[in-house]
Amino acid sequence: AQKITQTQPGMFVQEKEAVTLDCTYDTSDPSYGLFWYKQPSSGEMIFLIYQGSYDQQNATEGRYSLNFQKARKSANLVISASQLGDSAMYFCAMREPYNQGGKLIFGQGTELSVKP
Amino acid sequence: EPEVTQTPSHQVTQMGQEVILRCVPISNHLYFYWYRQILGQKVEFLVSFYNNEISEKSEIFDDQFSVERPDGSNFTLKIRSTKLEDSAMYFCASSGQTIGEQYFGPGTRLTVT
Numbered sequence: 001a002q003k004i005t006q007t008q009p010g011m012f013v014q015e016k017e018a019v020t021l022d023c024t025y026d027t028s029d030p031s032y033g034l035f036w037y038k039q040p041s042s043g044e045m046i047f048l049i050y051q052g053s054y055d056q057q058n059a060t061e062g063r064y065s066l067n068f069q070k071a072r073k074s075a076n077l078v079i080s081a082s083q084l085g086d087s088a089m090y091f092c093a094m095r096e097p098y099n100q101g102g103k104l105i106f107g108q109g110t111e112l113s114v115k116p
Numbered sequence: 117e118p119e120v121t122q123t124p125s126h127q128v129t130q131m132g133q134e135v136i137l138r139c140v141p142i143s144n145h146l147y148f149y150w151y152r153q154i155l156g157q158k159v160e161f162l163v164s165f166y167n168n169e170i171s172e173k174s175e176i177f178d179d180q181f182s183v184e185r186p187d188g189s190n191f192t193l194k195i196r197s198t199k200l201e202d203s204a205m206y207f208c209a210s211s212g213q214t215i216g217e218q219y220f221g222p223g224t225r226l227t228v229t
Contacts, residue, residue, distance in 0.1 A: 033216060043205055043223050045159070050216035091159060095218065101172035102147050102211060104218060106159040 002027045004094050006107035013082045014115050020067070021077040021110045023092030033095040034075040035104065036066065040088040048090075051075055082114045118142040120221035122208050128227045129198055137193045137224045139208030147211040148191045149218070150183065152176070152204040159207065165191065198228045 003026040013019035025034065036048040051059045051066045059066040067076040079086055089111050093104040121140045129135050141148050150162040163173045163183055170183065180196045191210075195202055208221040 035218065037220070043225070045207060045209075045220035045223070047217070047219060052216060093159075098147065098211075101164045101166075102218075103149060103161045103164050103172060104151070104159075104209075105161065108158045 002029070002032075002094055002096065002105050004092055004105055004107035006092055006110050008110045009108070010111045010113070012113050012115060013079075013086075015084060016081055018078060018080045019082055019112065021079070021090050021092075021112065023075045023077065023107060025073050025075060025092075025094050027073075027094065029097060029100075031097045034066070034068070035093045035095060036064070036075075036077045037091045037093065038086075038088045039091060039109070045091070049077065079112075084114050084116060087112060087114045120208055120210055120219050122206075122221035122224050124224060125222065126225045126227070128229065131200060131228055132197050135195050135198055135226065137195075137206050137208075137226070139191045139193070139221055140189050141191055141208065141210030142212065142219060143189070145210035145212040145219075147171075147218075148185070149209040149211075150193045151207045151209065151220075153207065153223075154204045162193070162206075195226075198226075200228050202226060203228045 005024045032053045034051045038046045049061045049064045051068045063080045065078045089109045091109045092107040123138045148165040151159050153159045163177045164171045182194045184192050205223045207223045211218045
């Protein structure tokens with residue numbers, strides 16, 4: 001069965017510093033996708049970044065990058081130059097192949113607090 | 117920029133009542149999903165919908181739940197007889213052919229009293 005694990009319930013980071021949020025996954029499918037979402041206190045789920053299992057390069061989107069280590073089955077999110085507005089819950093998710101429905105399986109989340 | 121919309125944003129209902137949660141996915145998307153998030157917990161998959169039929173449903177999605185795509189734009193989740201434990205945030209999501217996307221709506225917070 002597919003599984004996503006986020007082992008850090010809460011993280012603190014100083015404003016302007018970088019922070020890494022951990023995510024490990026388990027699947028026997030060779031084709032999968034990995035997502036990170038941000039959930040601020042208002043509740044919406046904001047898509048941040050995506051990494052496909054066959055992508056050779058690590059994904060980057062502005063201040064977000066995904067440290068994809070396939071052999072270790074990890075997909076850590078790196079946020080550079082943290083801002084106060086980055087304080088939120090962060091969820092890692094794995095997408096099944098579309099021919100299996102394409103649903104997302106979520107981790108438990110990490111609550112990030114950015115200190116001024 | 118296209119977005120997934122959901123109505124209502126908050127619904128309060130009494131136990132045993134029927135509720136319909138509505139979603140308008142992104143217009144050219146083909147795959148539709150409902151997820152729920154009980155307060156303080158992770159997001160859980162409920163059901164996926166493709167080509168006008170359910171493609172997968174979770175154990176949570178029992179006989180009291182149903183989904184419909186009554187026209188070309190709306191995607192609804194119906195809970196026939198709500199229970200206290202149905203209180204949660206319900207998210208609709210949609211995906212297109214582009215492999216690396218699944219966009220969520222803002223959610224409907226359902227409170228069952």
